[in-house]
Amino acid sequence: MAGDGRSGEEKIERRGLSSLAIHAGSPTPRVDAPVVTPLVHSTTFFMDPRPPGEVRYTRYGTNPNHLSVAAKLAALEGAEAALPTGSGMGAISATLLANLNAGDHLVASRHLYGGTLGLLTGELPRLGIRVTLVDDDWESAVRPATRALLVEAISNPLLRVQDPVPLVRLARDRGLVLIVDATFATPVNLRPLEHGADIVVHSATKYLGGHSDVTAGVVAGSLERVEAARRCLRSFGQNLDPAGAWLLERGLKTLVVRVERQNQNAMALARVLSGHGSVTRVHHPGLEDHPDHALARRLLRGYGGMLGVVVRGGDEAALAALRRLRMVRVAPSLGGVESLASMPRYTSHVHMSDDERATLGIEPGFIRFSIGIEDARDLEADIGEALRGEAG
Numbered sequence: 001m002a003g004d005g006r007s008g009e010e011k012i013e014r015r016g017l018s019s020l021a022i023h024a025g026s027p028t029p030r031v032d033a034p035v036v037t038p039l040v041h042s043t044t045f046f047m048d049p050r051p052p053g054e055v056r057y058t059r060y061g062t063n064p065n066h067l068s069v070a071a072k073l074a075a076l077e078g079a080e081a082a083l084p085t086g087s088g089m090g091a092i093s094a095t096l097l098a099n100l101n102a103g104d105h106l107v108a109s110r111h112l113y114g115g116t117l118g119l120l121t122g123e124l125p126r127l128g129i130r131v132t133l134v135d136d137d138w139e140s141a142v143r144p145a146t147r148a149l150l151v152e153a154i155s156n157p158l159l160r161v162q163d164p165v166p167l168v169r170l171a172r173d174r175g176l177v178l179i180v181d182a183t184f185a186t187p188v189n190l191r192p193l194e195h196g197a198d199i200v201v202h203s204a205t206k207y208l209g210g211h212s213d214v215t216a217g218v219v220a221g222s223l224e225r226v227e228a229a230r231r232c233l234r235s236f237g238q239n240l241d242p243a244g245a246w247l248l249e250r251g252l253k254t255l256v257v258r259v260e261r262q263n264q265n266a267m268a269l270a271r272v273l274s275g276h277g278s279v280t281r282v283h284h285p286g287l288e289d290h291p292d293h294a295l296a297r298r299l300l301r302g303y304g305g306m307l308g309v310v311v312r313g314g315d316e317a318a319l320a321a322l323r324r325l326r327m328v329r330v331a332p333s334l335g336g337v338e339s340l341a342s343m344p345r346y347t348s349h350v351h352m353s354d355d356e357r358a359t360l361g362i363e364p365g366f367i368r369f370s371i372g373i374e375d376a377r378d379l380e381a382d383i384g385e386a387l388r389g390e391a392g
């Protein structure tokens with residue numbers, strides 16, 4: 001959508017990510033006009049009786065707040081276009097519905113967000129779309145009916161990092177659409193389109209919004225692919241409300257400083273907790289013993305704010321440690337300014353048996369931390385003491 005009161009987009013494309021996060025999509029300066037994009041609740045907009053282009057309507061994702069946050073999101077991902085959606089699941093469902101028809105086949109990683117797995121295994125088959133879940137043998141899962149590949153750039157909760165090279169090659173060779181959910185990575189640490197992915201999706205509820213106060217998603221890629229997702233959004237109604245778009249735009253302005261701080265805090269904690277007497281293992285791609293450390297070093301600009309910690313003594317010991325936390329809060333979800341802790345055993349992986357979790361590498365005593373932007377020494381003290389049993 002061009003001509004919406006923004007200018008100089010060609011020039012600002014060359015700016016750094018922090019500048020883009022703040023300035024891309026912002027209003028054109030005019031004397032007495034607001035510096036910040038105003039929140040527009042209006043669902044409909046004055047038009048020429050016979051409009052030259054498309055009619056504007058909030059469900060179409062063309063409210064002014066949608067357009068300004070879309071420009072920011074596209075600039076951050078290095079995409080031609082972006083579409084904000086009402087949730088991460090809205091972004092994923094609009095993308096899949098736009099790219100798959102009855103009779104088509106999707107190959108997806110087995111290590112996906114639970115909600116995505118539910119969509120793939122519970123809903124798509126009803127529509128005649130077949131899905132094969134893979135660990136890492138993508139190639140042999142591809143069939144003549146395969147149309148798309150779906151993967152998360154960094155997996156939950158083991159933080160395994162996906163190498164884009166073989167997937168991009170496979171997608172190119174076989175004419176498939178490569179869709180990457182980069183929620184855990186954020187465009188600060190990885191921009192999948194630069195590596196050859198066709199579409200990047202996010203749960204903007206997490207790092208992009210960054211304050212645990214807005215549920216949103218984004219689809220980014222070429223204009224053609226984003227417009228295809230928009231057609232689904234118009235029909236299936238996954239639009240973001242204007243207030244959500246406004247909050248997302250505000251959150252994005254601080255994305256780079258937040259994520260850089262989260263990268264630093266999580267790295268510092270990973271090192272400290274690796275030497276902690278009550279911890280048997282720390283999962284973090286910045287640690288040399290992480291199975292994907294070499295790849296992460298090459299691929300990622302930062303290792304991210306997520307951390308997996310296995311507590312000596314199993315689930316009971318982990319539960320006791322969570323109850324001793326005084327600053328870090330126990331809650332699901334991730335990516336906000338506040339540090340959160342949860343046990344995948346009781347949240348994302350609750351429907352699995354102990355054996356299934358063990359096969360995935362989720363040992364008893366596994367705590368997942370989403371590290372926020374608090375002072376590192378306070379986080380180290382709070383988590384360190386809770387794990388030692390010294391607090392309270």
Ligand SMILES: *Cc1c(COP(=O)(O)O)cnc(C)c1O
Nearest residue numbers: 087088089113181183203205216
């Ligand atoms: C949370 C999450 C989603 C779903 O996002 P919602 O905003 O909750 O709909 C999808 N993918 C990943 C990796 C997530 O963490």
